[in-house]
Amino acid sequence: MSRRAIAYLMLLAAGLAAPFFIYPVLVMKVLCFALFACAFNLLLGYTGLLSFGHAAFFGAAAYVAGHAIKVWGLPTELGLLAGTIAAGALGWAVGSLAIRRTGIYFAMVTLALAQMIYFFFLEASFTGGEDGLQGVPRGALLGFIDLSNDLNLYYFVLAIFVFAFWLIYRTIHSPFGQILKAIRENEPRAISLGYDVAKYKLLAFVLSAALAGLAGATKMLVFKFATLTDAHWHLSGEVVLMTILGGMGTVFGPLVGSSVIVVLQNELADKVGSLVTVIMGSIFVICVLLFRRGIVGEIIAFYKRMLGQKA
Amino acid sequence: MADDYILETDALVKEFKGFVAVSDVSLKVRRGHIHALIGPNGAGKTTCFNLLTKFLEPTRGRIRFNGEDITLEAPAQIARRGIVRSFQISAVFPHLTVLENVRIALQRKLGGSFYFWRSDSTLSRLDDRAIELLAEVGLDSYVDMVAVELPYGRKRALEIATTLALDPELMLLDEPTQGMGHEDVDRVMQLIKKVSTRRTILMVEHNMKVVSGISDMITVLARGAVLAEGPYAEVAKNPLVIEAYMGTSEEAAQA
Numbered sequence: 192m193s194r195r196a197i198a199y200l201m202l203l204a205a206g207l208a209a210p211f212f213i214y215p216v217l218v219m220k221v222l223c224f225a226l227f228a229c230a231f232n233l234l235l236g237y238t239g240l241l242s243f244g245h246a247a248f249f250g251a252a253a254y255v256a257g258h259a260i261k262v263w264g265l266p267t268e269l270g271l272l273a274g275t276i277a278a279g280a281l282g283w284a285v286g287s288l289a290i291r292r293t294g295i296y297f298a299m300v301t302l303a304l305a306q307m308i309y310f311f312f313l314e315a316s317f318t319g320g321e322d323g324l325q326g327v328p329r330g331a332l333l334g335f336i337d338l339s340n341d342l343n344l345y346y347f348v349l350a351i352f353v354f355a356f357w358l359i360y361r362t363i364h365s366p367f368g369q370i371l372k373a374i375r376e377n378e379p380r381a382i383s384l385g386y387d388v389a390k391y392k393l394l395a396f397v398l399s400a401a402l403a404g405l406a407g408a409t410k411m412l413v414f415k416f417a418t419l420t421d422a423h424w425h426l427s428g429e430v431v432l433m434t435i436l437g438g439m440g441t442v443f444g445p446l447v448g449s450s451v452i453v454v455l456q457n458e459l460a461d462k463v464g465s466l467v468t469v470i471m472g473s474i475f476v477i478c479v480l481l482f483r484r485g486i487v488g489e490i491i492a493f494y495k496r497m498l499g500q501k502a
Numbered sequence: 503m504a505d506d507y508i509l510e511t512d513a514l515v516k517e518f519k520g521f522v523a524v525s526d527v528s529l530k531v532r533r534g535h536i537h538a539l540i541g542p543n544g545a546g547k548t549t550c551f552n553l554l555t556k557f558l559e560p561t562r563g564r565i566r567f568n569g570e571d572i573t574l575e576a577p578a579q580i581a582r583r584g585i586v587r588s589f590q591i592s593a594v595f596p597h598l599t600v601l602e603n604v605r606i607a608l609q610r611k612l613g614g615s616f617y618f619w620r621s622d623s624t625l626s627r628l629d630d631r632a633i634e635l636l637a638e639v640g641l642d643s644y645v646d647m648v649a650v651e652l653p654y655g656r657k658r659a660l661e662i663a664t665t666l667a668l669d670p671e672l673m674l675l676d677e678p679t680q681g682m683g684h685e686d687v688d689r690v691m692q693l694i695k696k697v698s699t700r701r702t703i704l705m706v707e708h709n710m711k712v713v714s715g716i717s718d719m720i721t722v723l724a725r726g727a728v729l730a731e732g733p734y735a736e737v738a739k740n741p742l743v744i745e746a747y748m749g750t751s752e753e754a755a756q757a
Contacts, residue, residue: 358619366609366625367618369598373606376595383555383593384607384668385581386615394616 206349215345216413221453222352223410228433228445229359230402235431236440237363238395239375243298243427244285244305245403250422251308252278252404253411254318257327260412262317267330267338271351271408278404279397281308286396290389293378302424309422323418327411344413351409355402360442362398371395403430432471436478438485447486508533508672508702509554509585514563516549516726523549525726527563531672531719536694536703538713541723542746547706548590550723551676554704555587556580567672582610584671590680590706592657594664596650600641603649603660604632607667632667639663639693655686659693666697673697675705679712691716714738722746 209218227249234240256274259265265273289300312318319325329338338344362368373381374388381388411417420426429452437448452471459467482489509531516524524546531537539547552558554565556577565573572580581587595603608628609615636642639659644652649660658678665673678694679687687709694703695716707713713720714734722729722737724746730737737743 361621362618364622365618365620366612366615366622367620369602369606369609369622369625370615372598373595376597377593379557379589380593380595381606382557382577383581383587383589384664385578385586385610387576387578391616394618398618 203353206353207346210342210345215341217454217457219345219348219413220410220457221450222348223406223413224430224433224449224453225446226352226355226409227403227406228430228437228449229356230399230406231430232434232439232441232445233359233362233402234395234399235434236444237368237375238371238392239378240290240392240396241294241298241431242289242301242396242399243424243431244301244303244308245400245430246422246424246426247285247305247308248278248282248400248403249407249410249426249430250312250417250419251281252407253417253421254312254324256408257324257411257417258317260330261324261327266334267332267412270330271405271412274408274411275401275405278407279401282397282400282404283393286393286400290392290396302427305422305424305427309419309424312419312422318417318419321419323416324411325416327415327417329412329415338412348409348413351405355405356446359402363442367391367394429471432475434485436474436485438488438491441485441487441491444485444487451486506532508568509704510566511554512564512566514550514553514565515561516546516553516558517561523726524553524560527723527726527728529721529728531702531704533702534698534700535718536698536705536716537719537721538717539704539706539721539723540708540713541729544725545723546726547723548676549726551587551674551706554580555585555674581668584668585674586665586668586670586672587674588661588665588676588678590676592654592661594649594652594657594660596648598649599645600636600647600649600652600660601629601632601645604635604664604667605629607664608632610668635663635667636660638666638697640689655682655689658682658686658690662690662693662697670701672702672704675703675707677706677708679707679709687712 231245234242252274255277256270259273260267260270285301285304288304289297292300313320329344331337332347336343338347370381370386370391374391378388407421433448433452434445436451437446438444456467459470463470478485484492507530511527511529514524514527515522527550539550541547549558553560556575560573564571567583567585572583595606605625605628608631609625612628614620633642633645636645639662641656641659641663644656649657652660679690682690691712717734720734720737721731722743729746730740730743
């Protein structure tokens with residue numbers, strides 16, 4: 192067995208054992224944001240597109256899944272699926288417009304459209320406005336596994352995460368992923384080799400939005416509510432921070448980055464209050480100034496240097 | 503006979519807000535030729551390339567490839583027709599390996615470039631062909647190196663291998679020897695000569711040694727318009743060309 196496979200198995204074992212040592216809801220929160228960041232990284236790290244509106248997909252899926260489960264009475268699995276599909280469709284609409292531009296303009300178009308979506312959620316009646324969509328039942332998995340039990344839910348969430356993480360890993364290491372990297376590396380060259388880069392970017396955008404949606408819907412299930420915070424641009428910024436802190440363009444970076452941020456926020460919230468924003472900001476500045484490749488990126492670079500010295 | 507020409511332009515014009523970068527250029531590139539596009543800086547050579555590959559939209563005029571009008575097609579479509587260009591600055595995918603660089607080009611014909619659920623190990627069947635192409639440009643010992651680490655001349659060679667992977671009918675090379683030392687220039691020149699069998703090459707080039715050495719036909723551009731056309735020996739004697747490069751022809755004659 193390869194070293195890599197062993198590393199993945201160890202991580203999986205850690206994931207399976209975690210709820211016995213750490214409060215399961217916290218781990219689930221970490222997993223949801225990790226999935227969100229991984230989905231975002233597919234776009235930023237592997238396609239070179241900085242979206243500044245990803246919270247819209249996260250939030251939209253949370254609302255749609257919440258509404259589907261609470262009001263329409265859909266089973267939990269279908270509710271999550273509905274949220275994911277809705278986010279993907281929204282991603283298609285936003286992506287179709289945004290990919291016509293690149294760089295800062297791309298970021299601004301996604302931000303503007305995400306703000307429009309935010310205001311829609313603020314005004315629409317089914318979202319509960321400022322109060323949010325409260326009291327969504329977790330339901331039962333396949334009709335008989337009670338998800339109101341945190342431990343049951345934890346393994347369901349872990350399964351979702353592992354599946355989505357695998358899908359992202361597969362996408363990165365696929366023929367499609369190769370073209371995405373080519374576009375990130377040198378877009379005009381990719382065009383001159385005959386690739387319709389717009390189509391590739393759009394598919395990457397839709398995949399990323401749908402998976403961000405899956406993360407949002409799952410988070411809604413964990414906390415049993417969806418609120419405006421889930422669609423707010425603060426969250427769009429936070430996912431950028433998580434990805435860059437962990438190391439964009441690395442498979443594990445977003446996982447590490449989001450764990451650090453979520454755990455820090457959790458630990459600091461009741462100790463320093465609103466100072467938490469200042470601390471997050473400082474971390475971001477330090478990260479960008481001192482270790483630009485992010486935590487995982489720096490570790491990989493360090494490892495490569497060690498190998499280089501040996502050779 | 504129209505069939506003799508692989509690429510023809512008809513009074514091609516490109517204006518940028520009142521500034522005419524390319525004016526009335528009617529270019530005819532004969533099949534199988536190495537055709538050089540030369541001219542002083544700002545003559546519109548690269549703009550011309552951008553128009554031919556549709557990276558820029560022409561203001562007026564027509565472009566025909568193999569007799570078919572391609573004026574309205576998208577750049578990726580043009581590439582799929584078999585017109586593949588290189589760029590002035592080296593156009594590799596810097597953080598992919600040398601092998602992956604070539605494979606990106608090979609992958610298109612294989613199809614399935616949208617399959618995100620498939621493993622990229624399915625691409626390994628392209629490896630043999632990629633290595634063959636790399637051997638053709640003398641890069642077979644660099645296969646696993648990340649492209650950014652290659653020396654400059656080798657990057658240009660990699661670019662040519664990537665372009666060759668598409669087996670283009672018409673290759674457009676934008677200053678293939680720019681910024682190279684003597685040895686590299688010779689190597690790339692031989693390489694261009696070698697790959698020109700069975701295909702047509704249109705290149706922008708400043709190095710007169712390369713132009714005189716391998717091109718069959720030369721078009722001189724100045725201020726966006728065609729100044730002269732013909733084989734090297736003919737063009738080099740043309741007083742208009744000498745004037746464009748040296749100032750006035752009298753000065754040149756005195757020199």
